Ligand code: AMP
């Protein structure tokens with residue numbers, strides 16, 4: 001009997017667990033940080049176990065894996081990868097389909113990723129500087145005319161990046177924030193990365209990687225800002241959509257291939273630079289600009305919510321696919337259905353500033369399913385009274401699946417109405433009006449002067 005260990009217990013993990021259980025006979029074991037009722041039910045159903053422990057402690061995760069003779073392990077939470085959870089599992093001889101601490105540096109050290117791109121001539125580069133002291137950081141902000149993205153070098157749970165014109169009103173605000181990152185050690189002591197601010201439309205491309213070859217998943221567009229019309233503070237992502245052709249309405253096939261080319265190059269560059277292999281899911285965050293596809297960042301894991309868009313339409317054996325990846329010989333045993341998806345994250349009142357926690361929710365599961373929508377539990381727990389209560393982060397992901405984005409959007413909205421309690425969501429995600437805004441934005445770009453193929457050598 002195969003035994004699969006999943007580390008983490010958010011909406012992303014529920015979607016991964018569900019796909020795994022639908023397409024394989026493996027028993028599901030989960031090292032969890034909270035008592036996620038959806039994941040727990042899957043563990044029970046497959047004869048596995050969910051255990052709440054410190055998922056950032058490699059020894060604790062490894063002990064749980066060893067005690068249950070795990071045959072394949074997989075982790076996505078970024079800080080678990082930086083902490084070396086994969087390394088510890090690999091050390092014990094457990095096949096592991098998520099990257100080592102060294103490989104996940106592509107995510108946890110933004111300066112490392114940018115430097116690697118530069119050294120190996122990876123396409124998609126932008127102007128950036130890495131600073132550990134204030135004076136040169138301020139001078140660089142002046143050099144870029146105050147049009148900047150300011151990023152702590154290390155992990156901040158997706159909430160450390162601030163952009164001029166959105167979160168930073170004046171050039172002085174930008175300098176103040178750059179100083180704050182350096183002085184108070186936001187995201188660790190690695191300093192600050194300052195980038196030119198790009199104008200464009202963002203998209204996510206996730207791919208399985210065995211360190212040599214990549215297998216791309218459908219493109220997804222996430223919505224990072226909290227409120228409707230793309231305003232308010234940054235969040236981990238309020239919802240996301242994908243299209244039936246696996247592209248996006250503003251990103252045709254050549255954008256997909258450019259994304260794959262960039263990701264293949266970074267994986268190859270990582271190997272050339274370190275001798276190591278990036279084995280896991282690689283997440284490319286791209287911006288389609290007037291000057292082509294640019295890299296916003298790399299993550300060394302599935303995105304949350306983006307995993308819900310792709311895992312909800314994966315048909316096949318995720319266990320054997322991830323196992324082949326862990327062995328350095330990727331063979332995807334399955335495919336992504338040609339369906340559009342729209343994911344809406346229900347979040348607590350007050351999120352992301354000050355979430356109202358411990359609030360009782362009622363979820364009418366049969367009605368959600370009747371709409372053909374999937375539900376993924378995230379930051380929510382089931383207490384001894386058998387009721388569901390909000391925790392502080394995003395609560396429940398609802399995914400509508402249909403032939404078009406419009407239909408998937410309507411299904412997701414209808415299903416959201418069956419969750420009752422003090423939670424809210426962005427109603428505009430996946431609507432025709434918001435998507436048209438994205439398309440119009442891209443159409444407003446002047447024609448490109450050169451073709452992608454002239455930019456750089458092929459891989
Ligand atoms: P990151 O954590 O690097 O993905 O950044 C969070 C968000 O900030 C991204 O999803 C973008 O919306 C935005 N962002 C990051 N870098 C830039 C940039 N150079 N120009 C414009 N927006 C950016």
Ligand code: GLY
Nearest residue numbers: 236237303304305
């Ligand atoms: N949704 C963005 C992320 O997972 O980083």
